[in-house]
Each structure stands twice: as structure tokens, then as C-alpha cells.
Amino acid sequence: MKTEEIYNTWKEQKKQIEVSKSFSGKVMNRIYQYERNKCKSLFNAQSLIELMSAHTLAKAGLILTGGVVGFIRVVFVVTMVLE
């Protein structure tokens, strides 16, 4: 057997792997667990951060809200000073 054949056989061996039959079940269990926890703590800070980081619209909404609140505050302060 030539070394080229050995090299190719080695590569083929490296491709042959068995994934345990319970693998996808374990992943799905973790996903369902994650969903249950998400429902439980929908309004905690961590889930809010995850929601914000995953959705572009949510991020844009947060920035816009921050901007509007900031603007209102500036207007309020200026009004107070002028009065």
C-alpha cells in the first residue's frame, strides 16, 4: 500500500464518526428547557438583553426610545431654565 493511499484512507477514517442516537434528543430537551425558562423570566434583564441583541428592530427601537427620552429631557431642562 502506497503512502498516498494511506493518507487518503486516514482522511476517510477521520470522516467516519458516529453520533450518539440520543444527541438530537438532548439538544431538543435543552431547547425546550430554554423556552420554558424564557417564558418564566420574560421580563428579566438577561432575556431583555438577548431579545435586543437578536432583533435588529428591537435594537433600533431601543435607540430611538433613548433618543426621544433624551430629547424630551433636554427640552424639559431648557424650559425650566428659561422659566
Added chain:
Amino acid sequence: MTHETEIIRQVLEGDIESFRLLLARYEKPVVRMIRNITYDKESCEDIAQDVFLAAYKKLASFDRARSSFSTWLFTIARNKSINALKKKRPLSMSELPEKSNPHNPSDDMAKREFYDQLDKTLEALPSRQRRAFVLAEFEKLSYAEIAQIEGVRLGTIKSRINRAKKKLRTALEEFGGDVV
């Protein structure tokens, strides 16, 4: 892949069970990639679980205009593998098995020695070279896809793969062969 896009849409609309279809399609390549990068037979499936859970959590941020789903998923797997490797002591070249005299790899024992030598050499490669080699040679990804996963230029990937092949060739030559 339109079908894949449809599955992702279903998952995002709340059909969690559809994620099983993505799992069925990618569990083997992802586990194999992690195993060949981390060389950790015991925990490669645990790391792969983390990869799929992370993919599920971030699915809404997947943008098919930027990359294919497989490239996106392999990028998560690559990052998790790197994190796992940081916790593991790297194997240095000096830990490679004793160099034996050149011999004819005709019997099973000799072949086993060749495979072991190649395994050890692959494991001792710098992580970047090993990742590029594994993605190209075992997962059959294009150089462009690997460059996207690694976040480097195409030429860098070509160079890493060539260096990895050269080291494997050298390892084989030391065992009496010369062809990779």
C-alpha cells in the same frame, strides 16, 4: 437552499420541532468538525450541543444574504471549539511519538503507525492551520467559505492549508513515504 430557509422560517414562527430537521442535517458534520479540531472524543458532543443551542437562540439574527446557513453554523462551531481548546493544554511537537525507522507500510501494524503519526501531527498543528485543514479536507468546504468562517482573506486560508499539508507530508516522509 430554499428548503432550509423554509425550515428556519418555521422555527422562527414558533415551530420548535422543525429544528430537528436542521439537527438531522448538520449534527454529524458539526460533531465531526469539533472532534477533529479539539481532539476531544469525550466532550465533542457536549460542545456540539452548545453549538446547536446557540444557533437556536441566535436564529433570528441569521442573515442568508451574508452567508449560507452551514457557514453560519460552522462559524459558531469554530468559536465554541476555540473556547474549548483554550481550556485544554496544547500538544507540542516534542510530544509526537518517537520517530521509527523507515519501513514498508504493507502490514496492518505499519498502517496503524502511519495513521497514529498523522493523527498526532494533525493534533500538534497550530489551531488555525488545523481548523483550515479540517474544514477543507474533511468537511469539503470551499476556501471562500473557510475564509468567511475564519474571518480572514482567501490567501491566508490557502497558506494555512498548504502549511498543514506540508507538515503532514513531512510526518509521512519520516515514516518512509513521500506522497500527500
